[in-house]
Amino acid sequence: MSFGDIFLSEFLGTGMLTLLGCGVVATNILARSKGFGGGWLMVNFGWGLAVFAGVFVAADSGAHINPAVTFGLAFEGTTEWSDVPAYLLGEMAGAIVGAALAWAAYRQHFDLEEDPAKKLGVFSTGPEIRNYGWNLVTEIIATFVLLFVILSFGNQPVDLGPLAVALLVVGIGASLGGPTGYAINPARDLGPRIAHALLPIRGKGSSDWAYSWVPIVGPIIGGILGGLLARAVY
Template sequence: MSLGIVFLSEVMGTMMLTLLGCGVVANVALKGTKGNAGGFLMVNWGWGLAVMSGVFVAAKSGAHLNPAVTVGILSSGATDYAPNVPITFGSTLTYFGAEMLGAFIGAVVCWLAYKQHFDDEPDAATKLGVFSTGPAKRNYGWNVVTEVIGTFVLVFVILHFGGGVAGLGPLPVALLVVAIGASLGGPTGYAINPARDLGPRIAHALLPIKGKGSSDWSYSWVPIVGPLVGGALGGLMAQWLPLVVK
């Protein structure tokens, strides 16, 4: 498979993931929407179904949609990122770039869909929360630990599905994301995906959002470092476990 197809597949899949994921947050959080105050569990389910949609769209590229998943596959000892997509420096950069671009575009489209509600929302922090994650209690060290744990669960379990994206493949991933959000999402909002957080945060910084305030760059490294470390650990554990459990 050409890297051009991989790139387009990951862009479109990650765009769908971010559009629907940021969209459910907007629906719950922004003033005057039909879903306002729908609650955190609605956000969990919305993100889970957003991931499922993105996985279907990006089936050809293996539907990473997440640099932490790409890193997890790399650290697991695999030789291919997807069928006929060998692991190379170039293919790794292709996945990373596509995931970032797709996440950015999805956030921009979400803003367009909710433009009037962004204009009416008085709280700048609420607007930022549609685009990117933030901690319930700001303690960078513990916030990183939370993101490492959540992303470790994501990657470790995904690497044990083994069924690819055929049939019901995307559904277990969706349910896994719901489970992580409902159980581990409280402290940081469970980014568990560097592109999902950084791409929309850049969109927030660049878009002409009325009264948007700061993009909180001082926190932005947490949902990058934590998921990358967690993804790498998940891949390493998935590689190690079969060697000791026979």
């Protein structure tokens, strides 16, 4: 595929991912939403289905929709390093636009919500116990699981498809998401965090840039480790 084809496919897929993913968080925590208080499992399933939709939309490019997947597959050998910039740019641009669309859908609820932390929580992850070292470990482990299991799907006699990846994301969220909110995707966290910083959100407060490196570095390390182990095993 050409640079432009990869960029467009990943842009659309990651945009769909963050639109639906940020949307399920918004409906769970913002004031006056019909889904208010739906709980952690609703968020897990919402993000899983967001991945499901994003994978189908970005199928032409292999549906990375995640820089950790892109780096993991590059180290594993499936993705050409020359294509990596197109993937990364498409993923980041799509994540920003998707998050902005989620804000537009919930604009009135953002205006009614008084807690700046909840407004930021729609866009990006944050730890329940702030310890950058252990938060980093959590993101590494969770993203390692994501990459290694995704690549193990390809070693099966049947094509398990996007639904398997979606259920894997639900499982990771339910099992490993408690400490940090399981970014497991640098674009999913950084793109919406940039949108939060740029959008005219009433009373939004800080974008918490001090923490922002954790959901970038941790998933990239975890993705690379998952790709390398899959290459060695499979």
